[in-house]
Amino acid sequence: MIIENRIAVITGAGKGIGEAIAYGLAEMNYQTVLIxxxxxxxxQVAAEIVNNGGLAPVxxxxxxxxxxxxxxxxxSVISQFGRIDVLVNNAGVYFDGTLELAESEFQTMLNTNLTAQFTLTKEVxxxxxxxxxxxxxxxxxxSGKTGYAGSGGYCASKFGMLGLNESLYHELTPKGIKVTALCPGWVNTxxxxxxxxxxxxEEMIQPEDLFKTIRYLLQLSPTAIVKEVVIEAPSGIR
Ligand SMILES: NC(=O)c1ccc[n+]([C@@H]2O[C@H](COP(=O)([O-])OP(=O)(O)OC[C@H]3O[C@@H](n4cnc5c(N)ncnc54)[C@H](OP(=O)(O)O)[C@@H]3O)[C@@H](O)[C@H]2O)c1
Known part of the structure; x- marks a missing residue:
């Protein structure tokens, strides 16, 4: 079967890392779905993609x-396009603090950074x-690899995400579905x-670096899989 356009769903695509990934995938001729x-x-992101000759995003x-x-x-995406080739679980929020956090802030981080990824992945x-x-x-x-003083709530949500990622990596690989977590340090957003x-x-990882990592991973052969990629900013290493 010839697949005319590959479909990529990107959450948090309106700014920061998600925006850079949306531009990059559109340049690779993906039909992007921006959430x-x-x-x-x-x-604005959709207009920029169209200006650059990409397929009009949904x-x-x-x-x-x-x-x-x-x-x-x-x-709705399935009704329109019949398939989803790439899912980028990117949307996230950050609140400073560990025990200083209000329970509602802690919960919002877990809901946004972890439960929403679970829900979306379960649908896709x-x-x-x-x-x-x-x-x-x-x-x-x-912050999903190392716990940092002063950001315990955020770290908890990202450690959770990596646990989910690793289980899915084991479960879905035999089904032909690749799963990779990207673990950057400070990104310029x-x-x-x-x-x-x-x-x-200028000392931080740039949002485009996350897209370049995705592009590299997408170009690997079906027999090469990568569970996670840790990306550091040289000045951020302690
Ligand atoms: N910047 C860093 O240093 C860094 C480092 C490591 C990992 N990360 C992770 O990278 C991801 C992207 O972050 P960023 O740096 O690009 O931050 P950002 O510029 O603040 O962007 C966050 C994105 O998430 C979306 N978002 C947040 N809550 C949402 C919700 N409830 N529903 C839908 N969309 C939501 C925002 O869109 P709307 O405002 O339109 O909803 C926005 O597009 C996050 O998961 C973050 O934890 C960032």
Whole structure:
């Protein structure tokens, strides 16, 4: 069967890392599906993709923690395109603190950074199983590998994401579906600034580096799999 266009669903595609991944996948001729809460940001990214000659993206303005809406969205993508080739679980939030966190902040991080990835992956995987192929990228963090003082809630959500990633890696690989977690240190986005990065913009990992990692992984042969990739900013190594 000749697949005319490969379909890539990207959460948090309106800015930062998700935006860079959306541009990159569109350049690789993927039909992109952009998800986020801020419609204006998503529309700007879509316009930029079209200006650069990419396929017009489909936009879904939604909160990834809204499970019913998320399920509806995936059904709608399948009705329109019949398949999903790449899922990028990227949407995430950061609140400073460990025990200083309000329970609601802790819960919001778990809901956004972990439960939403579970829900979306659960909706998408049956379609990938049906196709016998697919690639799931989980944008985790260096904070999923190491616990840092002052960000225990965020670390808990990202450690959880890596646990989910590793189980899925074992379960889905035999079905022809690849699963990789990307674990970057400081990336030059608004989140890093809000989280008080000590690095200057030019010292950080750039959002495009995450796309370049994805591109490299997508180009590997079906017999090569990678569970996770840890990416450091040289000035951020302690
Ligand atoms: N920047 C770093 O240093 C760094 C390092 C390691 C890992 N990460 C991870 O990389 C991912 C992207 O972060 P970033 O640095 O690009 O941050 P960012 O610039 O703040 O972008 C976060 C993205 O997530 C989306 N988002 C947040 N909550 C959402 C929700 N409830 N529903 C739908 N979309 C939601 C935002 O879109 P809307 O506002 O439109 O909803 C936005 O597009 C996150 O998972 C983050 O934890 C970042």
């Amino acid at each position: 986020g809460r801020n419609r204006k940001n998503l529309e 936009i879904f303005q939604l909160d990834v923690t809204d499970t019913p809406k998320m399920k509806e969205t995936i059904q 995987v049956p379609w990938m199983e049906h196709q016998g192929s697919g690639y799931i990228f989980n944008i985790a963090s260096r 608004q989140m890093a600034l809000d989280a008080g990065t000590p690095l200057k913009a």
